[in-house]
Amino acid sequence: MPRSFSSAPTCNDEAVTALFRRRALTEAGPGVSGPARVDARTKNLTKRLHPGDVAVIDHEDLDRVSAEALVACKVSAVLNAARSTSGRYPNLGPGILLEAGIPLVDDLGPAVMSVREGQPLRLDGNEVYAGDKLVAAGTVQDAETIEANMAQAREGLSVQLEAFAANTMDYVQRERELLVDGVGTPKVRTKFEGRHALVVVRGYHYKEDLAMLRSYIREYRPLLIGVDGGADAILEAGLSPDVIVGDMDSVSDKALRSGAEIVVHAYRDGRAPGQRRVEDLGVEHVVFPATGTSEDVAMLMADDLGAELIVAVGTHDTMIEFLDKGRAGMASTFLTRLRVGSKLIDAKGVSRLYRTRISTWQLVLLAAAGVLALFVALATTNVGQTTFGLFGAWFDDLVNFFRSLVGLAPAPTT
Structure with missing residues (x-):
């Protein structure tokens, strides 16, 4: 049976949260504590975190999206086997956890990844305990250490820019047919x-962006393209995705069975790890072999198939965001935006520029409502009643005049 991505507990499962929290506080003793949730992949871990859990990760250069997801799950602490900032570039994750008041202990080593799922852990300074047993010791991140790490990372940013440029040229050589000719x-x-195409990635401020675009979606009815977990974001907003693009590692079974067309992103050599999953679900799909990220594939596909406008939600826009994604293939994101630039607009740009269109019949109804309100107001005044009486007498005279022309007797006076 394939692994179910839709049955994992959510951050809001309060009954389960209370049970684990009480057990953790009973067994762990004083200090910041909670049941351990362990996963080397942070995006998988956030699917089963509850408020009060201790998140145990192995995530070098903790990125903004992962940090915001941990904050949303209201974890009591984050324990990182790796360094949350390696100095490679000024990543944003540690600062986000600090602002949210969530303790972050770095560089704990592989020992911390061996703790049992659900095992009560206690954080005492830079040391992690399971009961009275010391599990690991690392470095507590605070405002001073994060600022020092950021300063060091900014100094090394030029090296990353050089590597980014080299990777960009390599991508151009491998994907020139796709970039130039589609x-x-x-x-x-x-x-x-x-048609308009709305590409939704479960990235930066995607919930806020979708909320801002409700009027736009209702009026223009764009194609809704979910990139992996972006399909679930569309469902959470009360909408239905038209197309789902991705390697299928972070999208729920519910989204895959929603009736959307499925495009499995494969490696350039044709290998598609996500294809087995959709086949097991019995879902029809097509395969798109391409280097780069799934959000790039979604935009290139929309452009090549004739979309008039591409609106991006939760995607990467700045150089730091490209590096924050932590993939060498982020050069593809940069080049994809050059390719579709004439059609591409960020969701926030749409919300600033968009104004609801008012149709002719809506204007007619508005004018009619205004005239009716004027007549009602006049009918309640002496002047208005006198005016309506004079108008009625004039109308009777006009009717009688036309009746006399055709030889009919005058109509009774009202």
Whole structure:
């Protein structure tokens, strides 16, 4: 049976949270404590975190999206086997945890990853205990250490920019046909031509962006393209995705069965680890082999298939965000934006520029309502009643005049 991505507990499962929290406080003793939740992949861990848990991760250069997800789950502490800032570039994650008041202990080593799932842990300074047993010791991150790490990382940013440029040229050589001519884009049944395409990535401020775009979505009815977990974000907003693009590692079974067209992002050599999952679910799909990220694939596909406008939600825009993603393939994101730049607009730009269109019939109804309100107001005054009486007499005279022209007797006076 395939692993179910939709059955994992959520951060809001309060009954389960209370049970684990009481057990942790009973067994762990004084100090910051909670049941351990362990996973080397932070994005997988956040699917089963509860408020009060201790998140145990192995995440070098903790990025902004992961940190915001940990904050949203209201964990009591974050224990990192790796360094949350390696000095490679000024990543944003540690500062976000600090602002939220969540303790972060770094460089604890592989020993901390061996703790049992649900085992009560207690944090005492830079030391982690399971009961009375010392599990590991690391470095507590505070405002001073984070600022020092950021200063060091900013000094080494030029090296990362050089590597980024080299990787960009390598990507151009490998993907020039796709970037220039769109060769390799799969045929899909969804019609893109002449429509707006809204590409949703579960990234930076995606919830706020979707909320801002409700009027735009209701009026323009763009194609909704979910990139992996972005499909679940669309469902959470009360909408239905039209297309789901990705390697299928962070999207729920519910989203895959929602009726959306599935495009499995594969490696350039054709290997598609996510294909087995959709096959096991019995979901029809097509495969798109391409280097780079799934959000790039979604944008390139929308552009090649004739979308009039591409609106991006939760995607990466700045150089720091590219590096914060932590993938060498982020050069593809930079080049993809050059390719689709004439059509691409960020969600916040849409919310600033968008104004609701008012149709002709809406204007007619508005004018009619105004005239009716004026007549009602006049009918309640002496002047208005006199005016209506004079108008009625004039109308009777006009009717009688036309009746006399055709030889009819005058109509009774009202």
